[in-house]
Amino acid sequence: MIEYYDISGCYIIRPWAMSIWETMQKFFDAEIKKMKIQNCYFPLFVSPTVLQKEKDHIEGFAPEVAWVTKSGESDLEVPIAIRPTSETVMYPYYSKWIRGHRDLPLKLNQWCNVVRWEFSNPTPFIRSREFLWQEGHTAFATKSEADDEVLQILELYRRIYEEFLAVPVIKGKKSELEKFAGGLYTTTVEAFIPNTGRGIQGATSHCLGQNFSKMFEIIFENEKGEKAMAWQNSWAYTTRTIGVMVMVHGDDKGLVLPPRVASVQVIVVPVPYKDADTQGIFDACTATVETLCEAGICANMDSRDNYSPGWKYSHWEMKGVPLRIEIGPKDLAKNQVRAVRRDNGAKVDLPRSSLVERIKELLDEIQESLFVAAKQRRDACIQIVKTWDEFVEALGQRKMILAPWCDEEEVEKDVKARTKGEMGAAKTLCSPLEQPEIPEGTLCFASGKPAKRWSYWGRSY
Amino acid sequence: MIEYYDISGCYIIRPWAMSIWETMQKFFDAEIKKMKIQNCYFPLFVSPTVLQKEKDHIEGFAPEVAWVTKSGESDLEVPIAIRPTSETVMYPYYSKWIRGHRDLPLKLNQWCNVVRWEFSNPTPFIRSREFLWQEGHTAFATKSEADDEVLQILELYRRIYEEFLAVPVIKGKKSELEKFAGGLYTTTVEAFIPNTGRGIQGATSHCLGQNFSKMFEIIFENEKGEKAMAWQNSWAYTTRTIGVMVMVHGDDKGLVLPPRVASVQVIVVPVPYKDADTQGIFDACTATVETLCEAGICANMDSRDNYSPGWKYSHWEMKGVPLRIEIGPKDLAKNQVRAVRRDNGAKVDLPRSSLVERIKELLDEIQESLFVAAKQRRDACIQIVKTWDEFVEALGQRKMILAPWCDEEEVEKDVKARTKGEMGAAKTLCSPLEQPEIPEGTLCFASGKPAKRWSYWGRSY
Numbered sequence: 001m002i003e004y005y006d007i008s009g010c011y012i013i014r015p016w017a018m019s020i021w022e023t024m025q026k027f028f029d030a031e032i033k034k035m036k037i038q039n040c041y042f043p044l045f046v047s048p049t050v051l052q053k054e055k056d057h058i059e060g061f062a063p064e065v066a067w068v069t070k071s072g073e074s075d076l077e078v079p080i081a082i083r084p085t086s087e088t089v090m091y092p093y094y095s096k097w098i099r100g101h102r103d104l105p106l107k108l109n110q111w112c113n114v115v116r117w118e119f120s121n122p123t124p125f126i127r128s129r130e131f132l133w134q135e136g137h138t139a140f141a142t143k144s145e146a147d148d149e150v151l152q153i154l155e156l157y158r159r160i161y162e163e164f165l166a167v168p169v170i171k172g173k174k175s176e177l178e179k180f181a182g183g184l185y186t187t188t189v190e191a192f193i194p195n196t197g198r199g200i201q202g203a204t205s206h207c208l209g210q211n212f213s214k215m216f217e218i219i220f221e222n223e224k225g226e227k228a229m230a231w232q233n234s235w236a237y238t239t240r241t242i243g244v245m246v247m248v249h250g251d252d253k254g255l256v257l258p259p260r261v262a263s264v265q266v267i268v269v270p271v272p273y274k275d276a277d278t279q280g281i282f283d284a285c286t287a288t289v290e291t292l293c294e295a296g297i298c299a300n301m302d303s304r305d306n307y308s309p310g311w312k313y314s315h316w317e318m319k320g321v322p323l324r325i326e327i328g329p330k331d332l333a334k335n336q337v338r339a340v341r342r343d344n345g346a347k348v349d350l351p352r353s354s355l356v357e358r359i360k361e362l363l364d365e366i367q368e369s370l371f372v373a374a375k376q377r378r379d380a381c382i383q384i385v386k387t388w389d390e391f392v393e394a395l396g397q398r399k400m401i402l403a404p405w406c407d408e409e410e411v412e413k414d415v416k417a418r419t420k421g422e423m424g425a426a427k428t429l430c431s432p433l434e435q436p437e438i439p440e441g442t443l444c445f446a447s448g449k450p451a452k453r454w455s456y457w458g459r460s461y
Numbered sequence: 462m463i464e465y466y467d468i469s470g471c472y473i474i475r476p477w478a479m480s481i482w483e484t485m486q487k488f489f490d491a492e493i494k495k496m497k498i499q500n501c502y503f504p505l506f507v508s509p510t511v512l513q514k515e516k517d518h519i520e521g522f523a524p525e526v527a528w529v530t531k532s533g534e535s536d537l538e539v540p541i542a543i544r545p546t547s548e549t550v551m552y553p554y555y556s557k558w559i560r561g562h563r564d565l566p567l568k569l570n571q572w573c574n575v576v577r578w579e580f581s582n583p584t585p586f587i588r589s590r591e592f593l594w595q596e597g598h599t600a601f602a603t604k605s606e607a608d609d610e611v612l613q614i615l616e617l618y619r620r621i622y623e624e625f626l627a628v629p630v631i632k633g634k635k636s637e638l639e640k641f642a643g644g645l646y647t648t649t650v651e652a653f654i655p656n657t658g659r660g661i662q663g664a665t666s667h668c669l670g671q672n673f674s675k676m677f678e679i680i681f682e683n684e685k686g687e688k689a690m691a692w693q694n695s696w697a698y699t700t701r702t703i704g705v706m707v708m709v710h711g712d713d714k715g716l717v718l719p720p721r722v723a724s725v726q727v728i729v730v731p732v733p734y735k736d737a738d739t740q741g742i743f744d745a746c747t748a749t750v751e752t753l754c755e756a757g758i759c760a761n762m763d764s765r766d767n768y769s770p771g772w773k774y775s776h777w778e779m780k781g782v783p784l785r786i787e788i789g790p791k792d793l794a795k796n797q798v799r800a801v802r803r804d805n806g807a808k809v810d811l812p813r814s815s816l817v818e819r820i821k822e823l824l825d826e827i828q829e830s831l832f833v834a835a836k837q838r839r840d841a842c843i844q845i846v847k848t849w850d851e852f853v854e855a856l857g858q859r860k861m862i863l864a865p866w867c868d869e870e871e872v873e874k875d876v877k878a879r880t881k882g883e884m885g886a887a888k889t890l891c892s893p894l895e896q897p898e899i900p901e902g903t904l905c906f907a908s909g910k911p912a913k914r915w916s917y918w919g920r921s922y
Contacts, residue, residue, distance in 0.1 A: 003554055007506050007541060012554060015499035015569065022500060038476035039483065044574055044591050045468050063533035068543070071578035072524035079531070080468060093464055093473060102765065108476065113505055113574065117532035130505050304563065 001246070001255065002124045009122035009129035013239065016319065017125075019263035020242050021132065024160050025111065028134065028237075031156050035149075037107040037136060042089045044113075046081045051088050054215045060181025061085070064116040066129075082115040087182070087208075087234060090137050091216035098230060100221045101141055106230075109136040125243025126200070126461055133238035139218060139230040143209075146231040150187055150205045153235045157189045157203040160237065165245040166258040166370040167191050168378050169202050170456065172430025177412050183234075184209030190429045190456065193247045194377045197398020199429040199460040200244055203237035248374050249343075255320030256342055258370050259363040266292055266299040266359060267316045268337075271309045271328035284327050288337060288355065295356040297363070299325075317342060322366050323359065343370055391445050391457070395419060395426055400458045404451030405431075406444035415446050415457070429456040462707065462716065463585045470583035470590035474700065477780065478586075480724035481703050482593065485621050486572065489595065489698075492617050496610075498568040498597060503550045505574075507542045512549050515676045521642025522546070525577040527590075543576045548643070548669075548695060551598050552677035559600060559691060561682045566606065567691075568599040586704025587661070587922055594699035600679060600691040604670075607692040611648055611666045614696045618650045618664040621698065626706040627719040627831040628652050629839050630663050631917065633891025638873050644695075645670030651890045651917065654708045655838045658859020660890040660921040661705055664698035709835050710804075716781030717803055719831050720824040727753055727760040727820060728777045729798075732770045732789035745788050749798060749816065756817040758824070760786075778803060783827050784820065804831055852906050852918070856880060856887055861919045865912030866892075867905035876907050876918070890917040 003012040013021070029039070045068070052058050061084045069079045083089055090108070098106060111134050122128055136153065140146045154171055161167045169189035179186040189202040212218070213229040222228045249256040259265050270285045272278040285301050292299035302312045309326070316324060324340040331337055336349045339359070343366050350358045383399035385391045394401045405411070405428075412428055419426040431453045442451040464473040474482070490500070506529070513519050522545045530540045544550055551569070559567055576591050583589055597614065601607045615632055622628045630650035640647040650663040673679070674690040683689045710717040720726050731746045733739040746762050753760035763773045770787070777785060787799040797810045800820070804827050811819045844860035846852045855862045866872070866889075873889055880887040892914050903912040 003557075005504050006508055006511065006553070007504065010504035010506055012504065013502040015501050018500045018502055021502075039479045040476050041474040041479055041482075041593060043466050043468065043471035043473065044576065045471055047467055050467065065533060066529045067531040068527045069530045070528040070540070072526060082529070092467070096464075102767070115505065132502060306563070 001242070004124075007129075009118065009127075011124045011128055013132070016263065017239075017242055020245070020257075020261045021239060023261045024164055024237075024241065025134070027164065028156060028160060029111075032109055032136065032153075035107070035152065037109050037138070039110060040108045041110050041112065042083075042086055042093075044083055046083055046089050048078060048081060050092060051081050053088060054182045054212055057087060057182030057212075061116070064118055066115050066117045083112075084114055084116045085234075085236070086110070086112075086114075086135055086137065087212060091212050091218060091232075094137075094139055094213075094230070094232075095216045095218045098139060098218055098220050101223055104141045104220060104230065105138060105145060107136070107138040109134055123243070123461075125239055125246065128239075131238050131240070133236045135236045136234060138233045139213070140232070141220065141222065141228070141230070143207075143231045146207050146233050150207045150233055150235070153205040153233075154187045154189065157205065157235075157237055160241060161189055161191065161202055161244070162371060164258065164260050165241060165248075166260075166367060166374060167202075167245055167248045168371065168375040170430065170432050171434075172432045172456065174204070174430055175407070175412055175428040175455070176409050178428055180204065180206040180208075180234075182211055183207065184211065187433075188430050191244050191248065192378050192381055192400045192458070193244075193461075194381050195247065197381070197459065199400055199456065199458045200240075201429075201460070202241065202244060203235075205235035206233060208232040208234055249320075249370060253314070254318030256370070257320035257322055259322045259367045262298065262320070262322050264298055264300045264316075264319075264321050265363055266297060266323045266325055267312075267321045268299060268301040268325045268327065269309055269312045269316075270301070270303065271326050271331075273329055276329035277332065280332050281327055281329065284332055284337075284352075288325060288327065288352070291355060292359060295360070297356070297359055313340075323362060341366055343373070385445055386442075387445055392419075395458070398459070400429070400456055401426075402432075402436075402454055402456055403445040404438060404442045405453060405455040406447050406449040407431075407452040407455070408447065408449070411444065411447045411449075424459050426457050426459055429458055429460060431455040462703070465585075468590075470579065470588075472585045472589055474593070477724065478700075478703055481706070481718075481722040482700060484722045485625055485698075485702065486595070488625065489617060489621060490572075493570055493597065493614075496568070496613065498570050498599070500571060501569045502571050502573065503544075503547055503554075505544055507544055507550050509539060509542060511553060512542050514549060515643045515673055518548060518643030518673075522577070525579055527576045527578045544573075545575055545577045546695075546697070547571070547573075547575075547596055547598065548673060552673050552679060552693075555598075555600055555674075555691070555693075556677050556679045559679055559681050562602055562684050565600060565602045565681060565691065568597070570595055570597040584704070584922075586700055586707065589700075592699050592701070594697050596697045597695060599694045600674070601693070602681065602683065602689070602691070604668075604692045607668050607694050610694055611668045611696070614666040614694075615648045615650065618666065618696075618698055621702060622650055622652065622663055622705070623832060625719065625721050626702060626709075627721075627828060627835060628663075628706055628709045629832065629836040631891065631893050632895075633893045633917065635665070635891055636868070636873055636889040636916070637870050639889055641665065641667045641669075641695075643672055644668065645672065648894070649891050652705050652709065653839050653842060653861045653919070654705075654922075655842050656708065658842070658920065660861055660917065660919045661701075662890075662921070663702065663705060664696075666696035667694060669693040669695060710781075710831060714775070715779035717831065718781035718783055720783045720828045723759065723781070723783050725759055725761045725777075725780075725782050726824055727758060727784045727786055728773075728782045729760060729762040729786045729788065730770055730773045730777075731762070731764065732787050732792075734790055737790035738793065741793050742788055742790065745793055745798075745813075749786060749788065749813070752816060753820060756821070758817070758820055774801075784823060802827055804834070847903075847906055849906055852887075853880075856919070859920075861890070861917055862887075863893075863897075863915055863917055864906040865899060865903045866914060866916040867908050867910040868892075868913040868916075869908065869910070872905065872908045872910075885920050887918050887920055890919055890921060892916040
């Protein structure tokens with residue numbers, strides 16, 4: 001999947017991981033094009049004056065910005081920043097391009113790299129100093145259009161996680177403390193890693209309100225001939241998606257890839273015996289791969305003669321290939337193949353006559369049961385609490401905690417302070433969009449004030 | 462197409478240009494996948510020790526390298542370079558991954574941005590400080606495999622120019638002076654811009670030989686159990702392709718887009734008259750767009766009510782849309798549309814009953830005739846010369862000069878020195894792979910020594 005690089009916090013994305021990224025990209029790119037969002041490309045570099053224009057925003061990013069100060073042997077007149085995100089790169093031009101209501105909506109997206117020179121725990125995919133992402137930046141005449149799009153994009157992010165990566169996520173809203181710096185509100189899809197007991201922000205879709213349009217003067221003349229400020233959104237998902245998938249599905253044997261994102265869905269391994277018809281077995285393997293590939297299934301044969309079948313089984317299990325097909329002398333004689341699932345080890349013999357249909361069914365089943373199993377593990381970690389004592393106990397058990405909350409920033413800060421420790425403090429993950437009922441008189445678990453909403457809490461990445 | 466950016470030499474690629482890039486990318490990416498080349502992503506950053514490993518190579522790039530020296534307010538311990546190209550980024554890992562002959566060939570590609578902080582004449586698409594490209598990096602056990610791939614890739618580059626961008630190119634080999642720094646030999650597709658009388662390097666496919674594998678110790682055990690050095694290639698095309706297309710086809714009215722890369726192939730303009738059936742005309746326009754889109758033709762309607770049809774004609778001509786459809790009262794009455802070609806202004810009335818077939822034919826014709834016209838203009842600029850006087854005269858006439866050459870580096874340097882002037886010096890563009898015959902006794906136009914090959918000369922971008 002990845003290789004460590006000689007610069008700390010940077011990683012090499014190898015083809016096995018890159019093809020997962022490409023599969024998601026193909027889906028998402030087609031979906032946003034249906035929404036009439038267009039791709040573009042803005043520069044990697046930002047000049048300092050522009051970068052510093054929106055104060056809250058830059059405060060959030062300033063410590064992580066990488067600065068170019070030299071080219072060749074010469075010092076630059078002014079240091080130039082590398083984009084940590086492109087709001088400030090793009091919006092001066094939105095201001096230029098948007099004059100009248102006919103110029104709206106303006107809906108752009110770019111696929112690119114960004115740099116955030118973080119110093120805390122670089123982790124492959126999850127927290128790296130350079131990463132790949134898409135970033136969408138849209139501007140509308142009205143808040144309700146912006147609000148609608150925020151949720152449409154969030155739904156696409158849910159589909160990436162649940163339908164492609166087989167990772168269950170919760171759609172929610174970030175607290176004021178955790179929202180995007182400079183924005184109005186942030187929606188998120190939140191995943192949870194049972195093994196470590198930590199939540200992880202999967203992807204975010206922000207409504208920026210009119211904060212940036214105020215700073216960057218994105219002003220248009222509306223249909224009545226009045227000046228108005230544009231409503232803006234920005235939204236992004238990153239290569240972190242791959243890391244979340246790895247952590248959610250991986251087991252003791254290694255990676256487990258959901259079929260929809262696996263670049264090899266079926267690996268075919270010949271299992272010859274001393275006195276068996278080796279050539280016949282190899283031919284059957286080759287024919288099987290051909291049949292499957294023709295049907296649009298990504299199949300490959302491991303024909304290496306310097307490794308044993310057993311070694312190959314472990315190798316492809318470690319790499320996470322969803323389905324292994326073995327063909328030995330008995331299979332050859334019976335005109336069948338043996339299929340072995342990566343997710344649960346189940347073995348089944350399939351007649352070669354109906355191979356394509358059965359393999360397709362099996363791959364669909366694996367995709368589905370990976371999701372169901374992950375959801376069961378995740379749901380088993382969710383704990384509803386109503387009091388501080390219950391909260392502390394659940395946190396000790398590394399749960400994803402759903403609690404009634406007064407929704408006050410000071411209380412969240414206080415919870416953070418009170419739970420500080422070796423494992424890291426607890427914070428809000430999100431308030432789920434689907435809110436359970438709050439019975440009259442329900443109190444905040446932390447402050448004892450009247451609860452305004454249910455919110456997920458926990459440690460996070 | 463582009464917007465100038467507030468950092469000199471950086472440009473914003475707007476959707477109109479980005480979609481051209483995406484069309485080419487889709488084609489090229491599918492073709493290299495057929496060749497079993499896999500996509501990956503290596504970091505943007507290079508540490509200085511690695512960057513400087515191959516001396517000839519770094520000498521070629523050193524003055525243009527951008528250096529990151531700070532993150533936030535802190536100085537980095539060691540300055541870090543931004544990739545100008547990724548040979549030195551990747552090859553330490555090739556050395557790690559390649560151990561035995563079974564690890565070869567290793568064939569990787571990445572789509573990314575690179576930075577070359579040039580100071581000479583930044584020009585949109587043609588010479589920018591950051592640009593998008595693909596870079597392929599492959600390693601083989603034998604030179605003949607590497608040689609074969611160099612030409613396979615070069616053929617794909619030819620197809621991008623000729624089949625997509627309708628730009629004629631010449632396949633050739635670069636001189637020793639002009640080849641890629643650190644490589645063994647460089648092949649190129651060379652285009653020519655008649656208006657300015659300059660050649661332009663379209664894309665290059667390099668055989669690196671064993672130079673880099675020596676420096677980076679990319680050593681494998683061959684089938685006989687002996688240590689051997691890998692043979693390597695690297696190849697790239699950039700967003701410059703778009704700039705070449707713009708310069709080759711553009712006219713006084715603006716851009717001319719070949720249909721295969723146009724994001725809008727057909728623009729439909731309603732032409733209502735005062736007392737005509739305006740609603741009927743608009744409905745016919747909408748129906749026409751629907752019919753064409755369903756047939757896979759990218760069609761759009763310009764329904765804006767604040768611009769006249771005439772204004773719209775000019776607008777879409779300037780943007781280069783290959784075909785305009787006008788629907789007025791007469792067309793409505795006759796159940797036809799009027800189609801107007803961007804490339805030659807030809808008008809034709811088409812019955813709505815056979816619209817799809819006729820529009821498809823027309824788009825194919827436009828694609829073809831753009832190429833033919835561009836080739837005629839380019840060919841008219843090619844001048845064969847045999848003597849220095851003829852060479853100087855042809856250069857004065859801004860020709861692309863084909864001349865017999867002794868193939869000596871000193872002679873090329875001498876030609877450069879002797880032709881230095883306001884317009885820039887002449888240099889070799891390439892030696893065409895298809896060499897005309899060289900009759901016995903043919904002499905070099907510049908040195909008078911026996912000629913070894915025909916070579917194209919001229920001023921270049």
